Amino acid sequence: MTNETITAPRGFLAAGLACGIKVSGKPDMALISCPSGATAAAVFTTNKVVSAAVQVAREHFKSRKIYAVVANSGKANACTGQKGLTNARKMCAVTAKALGVKPEQVLVASTGVIGEQLPMPKTNAGIVAAAAQLSDSAEAGQAFARAIMTTDTKPKQAIRRLKISGQDVTIAGAVKGAGMIGPNMATTLLFITTDVAISKVLLETALMSAIGDSLNKLTVDGHQSTNDTAFLLASGLAGQRPITSKCPRYRKFAQALAELCTDLARQMALDAEGATRMFKVIVHGAATAKEAARAARAVADYPLVKCAVHGGDPNWGRIICAVGSCGVKLNPAKLACKLDNLTVFRNGAPVKFDAKKAAAIVAQIEHTITVDLGAGGATDFCYGCDLTAEYVHINADYHT
Amino acid sequence: MTNETITAPRGFLAAGLACGIKVSGKPDMALISCPSGATAAAVFTTNKVVSAAVQVAREHFKSRKIYAVVANSGKANACTGQKGLTNARKMCAVTAKALGVKPEQVLVASTGVIGEQLPMPKTNAGIVAAAAQLSDSAEAGQAFARAIMTTDTKPKQAIRRLKISGQDVTIAGAVKGAGMIGPNMATTLLFITTDVAISKVLLETALMSAIGDSLNKLTVDGHQSTNDTAFLLASGLAGQRPITSKCPRYRKFAQALAELCTDLARQMALDAEGATRMFKVIVHGAATAKEAARAARAVADYPLVKCAVHGGDPNWGRIICAVGSCGVKLNPAKLACKLDNLTVFRNGAPVKFDAKKAAAIVAQIEHTITVDLGAGGATDFCYGCDLTAEYVHINADYHT
Numbered sequence: 001m002t003n004e005t006i007t008a009p010r011g012f013l014a015a016g017l018a019c020g021i022k023v024s025g026k027p028d029m030a031l032i033s034c035p036s037g038a039t040a041a042a043v044f045t046t047n048k049v050v051s052a053a054v055q056v057a058r059e060h061f062k063s064r065k066i067y068a069v070v071a072n073s074g075k076a077n078a079c080t081g082q083k084g085l086t087n088a089r090k091m092c093a094v095t096a097k098a099l100g101v102k103p104e105q106v107l108v109a110s111t112g113v114i115g116e117q118l119p120m121p122k123t124n125a126g127i128v129a130a131a132a133q134l135s136d137s138a139e140a141g142q143a144f145a146r147a148i149m150t151t152d153t154k155p156k157q158a159i160r161r162l163k164i165s166g167q168d169v170t171i172a173g174a175v176k177g178a179g180m181i182g183p184n185m186a187t188t189l190l191f192i193t194t195d196v197a198i199s200k201v202l203l204e205t206a207l208m209s210a211i212g213d214s215l216n217k218l219t220v221d222g223h224q225s226t227n228d229t230a231f232l233l234a235s236g237l238a239g240q241r242p243i244t245s246k247c248p249r250y251r252k253f254a255q256a257l258a259e260l261c262t263d264l265a266r267q268m269a270l271d272a273e274g275a276t277r278m279f280k281v282i283v284h285g286a287a288t289a290k291e292a293a294r295a296a297r298a299v300a301d302y303p304l305v306k307c308a309v310h311g312g313d314p315n316w317g318r319i320i321c322a323v324g325s326c327g328v329k330l331n332p333a334k335l336a337c338k339l340d341n342l343t344v345f346r347n348g349a350p351v352k353f354d355a356k357k358a359a360a361i362v363a364q365i366e367h368t369i370t371v372d373l374g375a376g377g378a379t380d381f382c383y384g385c386d387l388t389a390e391y392v393h394i395n396a397d398y399h400t
Numbered sequence: 401m402t403n404e405t406i407t408a409p410r411g412f413l414a415a416g417l418a419c420g421i422k423v424s425g426k427p428d429m430a431l432i433s434c435p436s437g438a439t440a441a442a443v444f445t446t447n448k449v450v451s452a453a454v455q456v457a458r459e460h461f462k463s464r465k466i467y468a469v470v471a472n473s474g475k476a477n478a479c480t481g482q483k484g485l486t487n488a489r490k491m492c493a494v495t496a497k498a499l500g501v502k503p504e505q506v507l508v509a510s511t512g513v514i515g516e517q518l519p520m521p522k523t524n525a526g527i528v529a530a531a532a533q534l535s536d537s538a539e540a541g542q543a544f545a546r547a548i549m550t551t552d553t554k555p556k557q558a559i560r561r562l563k564i565s566g567q568d569v570t571i572a573g574a575v576k577g578a579g580m581i582g583p584n585m586a587t588t589l590l591f592i593t594t595d596v597a598i599s600k601v602l603l604e605t606a607l608m609s610a611i612g613d614s615l616n617k618l619t620v621d622g623h624q625s626t627n628d629t630a631f632l633l634a635s636g637l638a639g640q641r642p643i644t645s646k647c648p649r650y651r652k653f654a655q656a657l658a659e660l661c662t663d664l665a666r667q668m669a670l671d672a673e674g675a676t677r678m679f680k681v682i683v684h685g686a687a688t689a690k691e692a693a694r695a696a697r698a699v700a701d702y703p704l705v706k707c708a709v710h711g712g713d714p715n716w717g718r719i720i721c722a723v724g725s726c727g728v729k730l731n732p733a734k735l736a737c738k739l740d741n742l743t744v745f746r747n748g749a750p751v752k753f754d755a756k757k758a759a760a761i762v763a764q765i766e767h768t769i770t771v772d773l774g775a776g777g778a779t780d781f782c783y784g785c786d787l788t789a790e791y792v793h794i795n796a797d798y799h800t
Binding site for chain 2: 046047048049050076078079080081082083113114115116117225226303304307308310311313315316317318320321323324325330332335345347348349350387388389391392393394395396397
């Protein structure tokens with residue numbers, strides 16, 4: 001079996017195991033190592049309350065080369081005060097010692113319950129054990145993807161292989177999703193490895209752009225977590241001439257990275273907490289790009305739209321209600337709405353349509369809702385998923 | 401049994417019956433008559449897409465005296481184009497003819513499914529039948545309160561009796577709630593009758609103020625409907641010297657009206673779609689009043705907080721996450737959170753607390769979440785309710 005995990009790009013080792021942070025005994029410690037050192041790009045949550053891990057990762061991210069990423073699930077190490085910050089630094093220090101690098105060359109990420117301190121003896125032992133298990137095997141990559149999961153039902157990974165300057169370049173990603181997901185940015189935790197040789201500035205530009213149209217366009221429950229983090233590590237071992245300008249080779253890489261992120265965003269939507277189907281909202285005719293984005297997200301976040309999608313119900317009235325109340329400019333006499341290619345509302349009035357066909361569209365695993373605001377020329381989109389009783393069950397019982 | 405319905409104030413008759421707008425055969429036509437003519441105040445949705453009923457009511461509201469209010473449930477007459485507008489006018493015309501008044505002296509309100517035309521022969525026959533049944537009995541008031549219901553499980557009514565200038569003054573209200581409820585304004589449909597003698601300007605001021613701190617502070621799902629309407633009709637038959645200035649007599653009336661609206665808002669929260677409990681969010685320490693309101697609403701609207709309340713789970717981390725991501729200014733080192741009087745988070749760090757006590761607080765029918773942003777002196781509040789699997793069931797199956 002070919003390796004389709006984050007250990008597929010040259011230069012990366014990974015590990016994942018259970019060290020007892022989760023009471024369930026499921027995997028909760030994940031490690032990536034890049035012995036040759038990686039150029040790194042990162043995107044963090046814009047929540048004003050950020051986890052200790054995010055605070056430490058922001059500092060360490062300034063290092064010229066990154067040699068490892070340590071991540072735990074089970075506890076988010078957020079809202080944990082000074083002690084939490086000390087613990088996040090300790091995770092980096094223990095990782096650094098095990099791998100013979102400096103603490104500031106290690107990035108850290110945490111996900112799980114907010115407000116509880118990490119059990120440090122178990123965490124430290126877990127890091128040491130993970131360091132001893134590091135491998136470039138597909139199994140190790142799989143173990144990593146499993147160890148970052150919280151309420152995810154399955155690991156979510158994607159890979160893209162391409163040729164740049166005649167050399168094989170690989171990009172691979174693992175993401176955890178499930179809940180507390182709303183732009184910007186909708187990831188919770190995303191880890192991408194690649195062996196491309198590229199400048200740090202262009203790596204950052206490519207990551208921002210890729211996330212902008214994928215994970216940042218996904219909303220599960222409109223929530224932005226305290227821990228959202230995306231790391232992109234480039235080992236440079238593909239051996240091609242380094243990408244140092246926005247040349248066609250850059251665009252080829254950036255395009256593949258964007259596809260990978262969109263692939264992961266879709267997997268997240270379909271594995272969102274309790275979700276059974278997803279949808280894409282496209283808004284046309286907005287007065288500004290910002291209003292187009294706001295309207296698309298308003299529809300995707302609207303509980304009544306999400307419930308209607310769950311029920312396979314072409315309840316377009318709720319879609320119109322959502323755009324009407326989200327504060328964007330619109331022309332009521334020009335408003336229109338389509339479900340896939342079926343027009344259900346046009347010029348502010350209902351259109352006769354085949355109700356069975358409409359219901360069949362909404363009942364698909366994925367469909368597209370298109371709204372025309374009739375107020376301008378701007379457009380944007382957003383991904384969403386249905387709201388189910390299972391979402392409520394998961395989140396009413398998650399903590400205690 | 402004393403009359404505690406909208407027919408209790410002198411000068412009002414009501415009726416409610418089933419005329420076939422709802423497929424279920426449940427009551428769907430409601431009528432209020434004030435033969436002596438009423439001074440009226442009104443508040444309408446600020447959704448940019450409004451129902452035909454709202455458009456017509458806004459016009460007719462300009463009349464000096466209002467003689468009747470006709471309301472239907474089952475279909476919202478929203479997103480129904482020109483035909484919907486014609487139908488809303490027809491409802492007023494049929495009512496006016498039956499009562500011997502002018503169409504523009506009749507207000508109209510609709511609630512129900514968006515995007516479907518009213519069955520006009522049934523609707524017209526229903527109005528004529530309701531006009532024939534008008535009565536000042538408690539039964540008639542009850543029938544009215546039932547006929548405006550959609551997914552409400554029970555009629556919601558409140559009454560206040562007070563003395564003004566030695567005369568008995570009565571204020572009574574009936575409201576429908578359940579879903580698609582988010583400030584401003586969280587009512588869907590609210591009808592208040594009173595026999596106080598008061599100027600139109602002061603009646604409007606009192607209504608705006610009363611709704612501002614009650615229905616406008618309630619969110620069930622953050623949704624503002626296309627049909628939200630509040631009507632306050634004053635017959636003036638209490639016989640006291642008319643209130644024409646902001647004197648103590650005005651304040652007494654305004655206070656009673658505010659209490660009535662808060663009473664109705666609480667009933668709405670507890671009868672919200674699928675709700676089993678409610679909560680009040682108080683935000684202190686905000687930089688501005690607007691940010692205080694935004695933060696309070698962010699917590700009350702946050703699905704993960706609502707799920708935690710449903711699970712009786714003192715998951716304060718989600719509360720902090722909500723305020724952190726809603727865009728308001730805050731001081732992470734000063735952030736604090738209380739559940740009722742139990743401090744769970746202070747100065748940006750968790751506090752040791754009795755977990756059983758915290759769980760008992762959240763498991764109450766109603767509790768208070770207090771957040772201090774540590775960023776200023778502004779404060780505000782919001783009411784919310786839990787999110788349940790039943791909400792999803794109701795809204796996945798409502799339409800088709």
